Amino acid sequence: MGAWAIAVHGGAGVDPNLPKERQEEAKRLLTRCLDIGISALRSNLSAIDVVELVVRELETDPLFNSGRGSALTENGTVEMEASIMDGPKRRCGAVSGLTTVKNPVSLARLVMEKSPHSYLAFSGAEEFAKKQGVEMVDNEYFITEDNVGMLKLAKEANSILFDYRIPAVGTCGASAAMDSPLQMNGLPISVYAPETVGCVVVDKQGRCAAATSTGGLMNKMSGRIGDSPLIGSGTYASELCGVSCTGEGEAIIRSTLAREVSAVMEYKRLNLHEAVDYVIKNKLDEGKAGLIAVSKDGEVACGFNTTGMFRGCATEDGFMEVGVW
Numbered sequence: 001m002g003a004w005a006i007a008v009h010g011g012a013g014v015d016p017n018l019p020k021e022r023q024e025e026a027k028r029l030l031t032r033c034l035d036i037g038i039s040a041l042r043s044n045l046s047a048i049d050v051v052e053l054v055v056r057e058l059e060t061d062p063l064f065n066s067g068r069g070s071a072l073t074e075n076g077t078v079e080m081e082a083s084i085m086d087g088p089k090r091r092c093g094a095v096s097g098l099t100t101v102k103n104p105v106s107l108a109r110l111v112m113e114k115s116p117h118s119y120l121a122f123s124g125a126e127e128f129a130k131k132q133g134v135e136m137v138d139n140e141y142f143i144t145e146d147n148v149g150m151l152k153l154a155k156e157a158n159s160i161l162f163d164y165r166i167p168a169v170g171t172c173g174a175s176a177a178m179d180s181p182l183q184m185n186g187l188p189i190s191v192y193a194p195e196t197v198g199c200v201v202v203d204k205q206g207r208c209a210a211a212t213s214t215g216g217l218m219n220k221m222s223g224r225i226g227d228s229p230l231i232g233s234g235t236y237a238s239e240l241c242g243v244s245c246t247g248e249g250e251a252i253i254r255s256t257l258a259r260e261v262s263a264v265m266e267y268k269r270l271n272l273h274e275a276v277d278y279v280i281k282n283k284l285d286e287g288k289a290g291l292i293a294v295s296k297d298g299e300v301a302c303g304f305n306t307t308g309m310f311r312g313c314a315t316e317d318g319f320m321e322v323g324v325w
């Protein structure tokens with residue numbers, strides 16, 4: 001029997017001026033999610049069950065950019081996407097363009113287990129959700145006041161927001177840099193760069209799994225698909241490791257970032273930490289991103305080239321850490 005390990009993230013690209021209380025709120029949520037994952041692992045749930053359970057929790061809380069609290073499209077609607085992968089058999093499921101499915105990650109799991117396909121999107125995915133009897137809600141359920149304010153700011157700055165205050169990152173368009181605290185109509189508004197969520201787990205049997213869920217980029221075009229649902233880009237799991245990414249989707253897609261971690265472990269014989277460092281330094285094609293990863297040997301690692309990344313990890317020997325910078 002090996003040792004379990006778990007890591008969670010709530011996105012890379014954290015604003016350095018993010019108010020302390022929002023940082024603390026995010027850290028509390030990540031800690032709660034780690035605790036849920038830890039007790040599930042202690043009860044011998046499999047890695048794939050644990051990543052789904054933890055990501056559901058993150059989707060249900062409006063704090064991060066997934067499920068309720070998702071970033072909005074240019075039309076002010078929510079189009080969510082998620083994926084999940086089971087390392088040992090390299091089984092996977094993914095969904096995009098969801099507008100009424102309460103927990104996208106669970107629909108991705110159902111695509112993996114109950115459909116002959118790996119990836120369903122838009123109306124076909126919603127039809128499948130209805131047939132599977134998953135919980136569905138109105139699109140308004142996902143839209144938060146914070147995000148309506150953020151969309152307005154994004155439109156004013158004419159920008160697609162990955163991180164609304166980091167100027168002109170890579171392919172993300174015009175600078176949306178703004179002073180803190182932000183104001184709208186002369187009133188301070190509550191702003192918060194909402195970010196993608198993910199979880200990676202290795203269980204006692206050495207099985208790795210990964211899941212990622214997001215609303216994508218603020219002010220994205222309707223129909224835009226990012227890295228999070230793309231197996232190999234935003235999410236990947238193999239018999240060696242499980243990886244979940246966050247950051248500029250277009251750059252992560254060009255770099256097939258999640259798969260690269262597994263590939264360099266396999267072909268360059270690097271351990272998990274070496275593989276994560278190598279990939280962040282050498283394989284990320286001019287973009288800003290971060291990732292969390294676990295290996296079959298119970299190691300856990302994270303890497304990012306952004307200012308910060310909301311993340312937390314825990315291992316069976318009692319180690320637990322939640323960090324931002």
Ligand SMILES: NC(=O)C[C@H](N)C(=O)O
Binds near residue numbers: 012215217246250
């Ligand atoms: N914040 C994020 O991680 C965004 C996500 N990677 C996307 O491009 O859709």
